[in-house]
Amino acid sequence: MTRLDTDDAVATETSSECDGPRAMLLETREVPLGGVRAMHVRRSLPQRDLPLVGAWCFLDRFGPQVTRMRVEPHPHIGLQTVTWPFVGEVRHRDTVGSDVVVRRGALNLMTSGAGIAHSEYSVGEDAVPLDAMQLWVALPESRRHGGPAFERHEDLPIIALDAVSGPAGEATVVLGTLGGAVSPATTYTPIVGAELRIPPGARVRVPLDPAWEHALVAVTGDASVATVPTPAPTAAGASPGASAAVGPAATTVALDDGHLLYLGVQRDEVVVSSASGSTLFLLGGEPFEDDIVMWWNFVARSHEEIAQAREDWEAESSRFGRVVDHGDERIPAPPMPAVRLTRRRRRL
Numbered sequence: 523m524t525r526l527d528t529d530d531a532v533a534t535e536t537s538s539e540c541d542g543p544r545a546m547l548l549e550t551r552e553v554p555l556g557g558v559r560a561m562h563v564r565r566s567l568p569q570r571d572l573p574l575v576g577a578w579c580f581l582d583r584f585g586p587q588v589t590r591m592r593v594e595p596h597p598h599i600g601l602q603t604v605t606w607p608f609v610g611e612v613r614h615r616d617t618v619g620s621d622v623v624v625r626r627g628a629l630n631l632m633t634s635g636a637g638i639a640h641s642e643y644s645v646g647e648d649a650v651p652l653d654a655m656q657l658w659v660a661l662p663e664s665r666r667h668g669g670p671a672f673e674r675h676e677d678l679p680i681i682a683l684d685a686v687s688g689p690a691g692e693a694t695v696v697l698g699t700l701g702g703a704v705s706p707a708t709t710y711t712p713i714v715g716a717e718l719r720i721p722p723g724a725r726v727r728v729p730l731d732p733a734w735e736h737a738l739v740a741v742t743g744d745a746s747v748a749t750v751p752t753p754a755p756t757a758a759g760a761s762p763g764a765s766a767a768v769g770p771a772a773t774t775v776a777l778d779d780g781h782l783l784y785l786g787v788q789r790d791e792v793v794v795s796s797a798s799g800s801t802l803f804l805l806g807g808e809p810f811e812d813d814i815v816m817w818w819n820f821v822a823r824s825h826e827e828i829a830q831a832r833e834d835w836e837a838e839s840s841r842f843g844r845v846v847d848h849g850d851e852r853i854p855a856p857p858m859p860a861v862r863l864t865r866r867r868r869r870l
Contacts, residue, residue: 576807
């Protein structure tokens with residue numbers, strides 16, 4: 523997926539470490555995709571004060587809506603794209619020769635390395651119901667300069683979520699590891715991405731790694747999240763953060779699809795309840811090794827790397843290749859901003 527809002531620069535005068543539990547509701551924003559008359563998406567990451575959750579650096583939800591999706595070839599560097607559909611089918615084509623239909627229950631994982639390009643079309647010529655998430659994972663130094671790759675996984679592990687009351691829930695481990703189950707998808711940092719399904723009238727435990735940071739987003743239905751920090755010497759308090767923040771004591775937060783709930787670190791579980799039944803997505807991982815520079819579709823470490831990638835795309839360099847079964851159609855890169863791009867640092 524390509525970005526039209528490029529978040530030209532993020533101030534870096536102050537920053538903070540992820541040093542304790544949080545319970546912060548951060549509002550999503552609506553952005554255009556593919557032009558003024560095309561589809562819109564809701565963006566949960568990056569947030570101005572929270573650029574990363576583990577290695578996760580981007581989260582878009584496109585849908586639910588009825589639309590004709592036409593995202594022409596566009597480039598990526600320094601990241602993996604994770605496409606997780608809920609409704610509808612999207613055709614993915616890329617420069618390593620992939621030509622697949624993305625549909626419910628299958629993970630499509632594209633690793634850009636130093637450079638890849640791809641396109642995304644809804645199936646058919648008419649507007650169709652579509653709903654999916656696309657997320658980006660920042661690649662560590664050890665992998666971000668490597669070659670591009672694509673993989674698809676339809677057989678993903680499912681674990682039970684123990685019930686506190688009512689029926690048990692379940693989680694599909696899309697990426698990384700959760701509750702001892704490991705996704706077959708290739709990862710380069712300690713990470714988790716999982717779809718959680720909570721039955722009507724249930725309260726279930728969701729296991730977390732207390733050394734990792736986590737966040738939750740609602741997909742469908744009503745959900746309340748009860749949070750209790752894992753006891754630790756450094757968990758005496760949390761620094762002030764975004765509006766709607768609450769302290770590290772036990773608390774219950776109502777979560778809707780207009781917000782991301784950031785949980786911080788030092789939690790070994792949360793308890794999720796739902797009256798009517800709900801689906802959520804859990805993302806988390808070990809705090810990332812470095813601050814990143816992210817602009818348009820590029821994840822890098824400096825302004826110069828971004829400028830070079832843009833120049834290479836505009837010059838139709840072999841760095842990005844040619845998307846299978848496409849001609850000259852492509853999305854041009856936006857102009858570089860008048861200011862120097864800076865590394866994104868958390869301020870929560």
